[in-house]
Amino acid sequence: MASDVLVLGGGFAGLSCAAALADKGAKVLLLDKKPHLGGRAFSFPDQELGAVDNGQHLFMGCYAATRRFLRLIGAEENLDVSEEIAVDYAEPGGRRDRLACPAWLPAPLHLAAGLLGLKGVCWRDKAALLAFDQALRALKTGAVPDAVEAMTARRWLTSLGLSSNFQARFFDPLVIGALNERPEIASAAGLVQVLRAIFSSREASRFGLSRVGLSELYVDAAKNSIEKRGGRIIPSAKAAALIEDGQCVRGAVSDRGERFPAQTVVSTLPPWDLSRLELPAALRGPWETLAPAPIVGATLRLDRPVMRERFIGLLGAETHWVFNKSRIHGLSGDGQILSVVISGAHDQIAYSPRAILDAMLRDLSACLPDFAKANVTAWKVIKEPFATISPAPGAEAKRPEPGSGMPGFLFAGDWTRTGLPATIESACVSGFAAARRIAA
Ligand SMILES: Cc1cc2nc3c(=O)[nH]c(=O)nc-3n(C[C@H](O)[C@H](O)[C@H](O)COP(=O)(O)OP(=O)(O)OC[C@H]3O[C@@H](n4cnc5c(N)ncnc54)[C@H](O)[C@@H]3O)c2cc1C
Known part of the structure; x- marks a missing residue:
């Protein structure tokens, strides 16, 4: 029938x-x-790693x-949307930075305050936020103009006077995380879509993770x-x-x-x-x-905990994000389970699982001092060659x-x-x- x-x-x-x-x-x-x-x-269930996702997924309040x-x-309680709006960053050598958006400020001032508070960006560089704010206000609603759609995110951000250091410390992780492409490939229109969404309200810029x-x-x-x-x-x-x-x-x-x-x-x-x-x-x-854009990810079991945060962005590394699955899933026990992500992984998708793991271990050891002391007791690498469409200039019209x-x-x-x-x-x-x- x-x-x-x-x-x-x-x-x-x-x-x-x-x-x-x-x-x-x-x-x-x-x-x-x-x-x-x-x-x-x-x-899927894995005997040594528990519930393994095909790749870590981050949700947003928006x-x-x-x-x-x-x-x-009837499944909303499975999603944990955190009150706190903060992102921790680590870089080789163990230096840390934090984007912390004060709870008492309304949107978009909470994000502006977070950006102004970044330690690794000097005040001269932060002054470019004024031009950025003006550009974003002009693009607040409606279709993204063709001239912006034709640009890559990198060209657009540079045209607004944002220094390469500022881009590398805030905008690049945002682009690669939300658009699954490097700013040299992703379109400015894609970035505008993301910024419109997360700047729209405090609620919108909260982070959600599956419990x-x-x-x-x-x-x-x-x-x-x-x-x-x-x-x-x-x-x-x-x-x-x-x-x-x-x-x-x-x-x-x-x-x-x-x-x-x-x-x-x-x-x-x-x-x-x-x-x-x-x-x-x-x-x-x-x-x-x-065209598709790939993501490679790994789930690791360690013999000891190496991070307290729910997730950390890695700056200046081939690996982009590391998530604390033990905390996110509320697991008890001595060790720790981490989920590690490389987005826009056009090169890494051709590596062997062992080579992907080695690249991740190198980055984690360089950025997280405690990681270097830990032993990996189980691991699984997952390659997703068709993770998302590639949001390159011209893709939106298709x-x-x-x-x-x-x-x-x-x-x-x-x-x-x-x-x-x-x-x-x-x-x-x-x-x-x-x-x-x-x-x-
Ligand atoms: C590793 C990874 C990490 C990601 N991280 C994030 C993230 O952090 N945040 C986020 O929001 N998004 C993320 N994404 C993207 C997100 O997973 C996708 O946008 C979303 O799952 C797509 O859902 P969909 O239903 O549109 O497509 P799909 O999930 O692809 O569903 C399509 C279905 O069609 C089926 N199918 C295909 N061909 C046929 C056929 N001929 N007949 C019948 N069935 C068919 C497939 O089996 C599939 O189940 C990530 C994706 C990956 C792979």
Whole structure:
């Protein structure tokens, strides 16, 4: 029997879309090619390391759609959004710095105060914040002008008079963390999207972390919520083609030839997966040339604790971030579990797991004095070559609007043009947008 809606893909976008539709009483069927749900944000149990994420994920207070999705499926308490807005940095030699945003100041003054308080940036360099503030006010709402979209983040920041030291100590970690590309590759438009989001309110610039493994955070709760409302989920079902009926899409066919008729299909597949399907000519377009950007990560078990903070940004190192999983997951015991991240990892993705680990160990030993004394008793490196789309200049124009497509077919997924970088929040915004379009 035909479904009302066939959702392709069971990551944040597909599950948020299916949960919202099921909640409105639609007959939903969701397919995913993998045996497990969660897409690019999942975890698995490891005997020595506990719940291992496919890569550490950081949430922000501005992730309103994500929080709405977690609320809808009854899983919001799994997300720990910290009151304190602070980021600690460490660099080779063990020197430390801290971006601390005072709790009593309203946005965006809290961030301005945090930036003015950075020890490693001199006052002459900080004076450039005035030009930066003016530029950001001019770009506060609406489409990012073509001239800015055509620039890289590096060129834009330099054009505002921000010194290379200031960029390296605050803006570069922000760009690489939020856009998954170095500022020499990422577009200024992507950075503007991030800045608009985090500067919008105090709440928006808070940091959130999952108290549990990523799959435990949302996968089972979403599945239960969808199924309880009469929806169906079929794992290990790979869509291979769409069913066409005149000028309309009316379902999909799996690679095993199984037909899944539906009134409407919502695709949340990443562009490189979607373009492999047999698609109507009307759906083909520039989005097919969106390129991926990789992330490599590692989970380490140490024989002793080496950090107290929830996470630390590493400056002047190949490794970008280290997260204290023991604290984040509330684990007891003598040792410590860390999660280590290199984003925009175009070079490292070709390294062997051992070579990635060695690069991370070198950086951690150089930046965290206690790390040099610790022993790594277990480790796992995960390479994600297709972590996000690469937000290079020109990419924004190739992203189709979420909910656009053709009769019977809607695009969704983190990579659609949500006004946000390709993140969990973008995925949920797109999922809800597609659901809203169908309900309307
Ligand atoms: C290592 C790593 C770290 C990250 N860190 C962060 C972070 O800190 N903060 C943040 O916000 N975001 C982060 N991201 C990005 C975030 O994970 C993604 O933006 C988000 O998970 C995308 O969700 P989605 O539902 O749009 O796509 P996906 O999760 O990719 O879901 C698409 C689904 O479609 C399925 N599929 C593909 N082809 C087919 C087919 N033919 N038929 C059926 N099913 C198919 C896939 O199996 C997949 O489950 C990170 C990503 C990675 C990989």
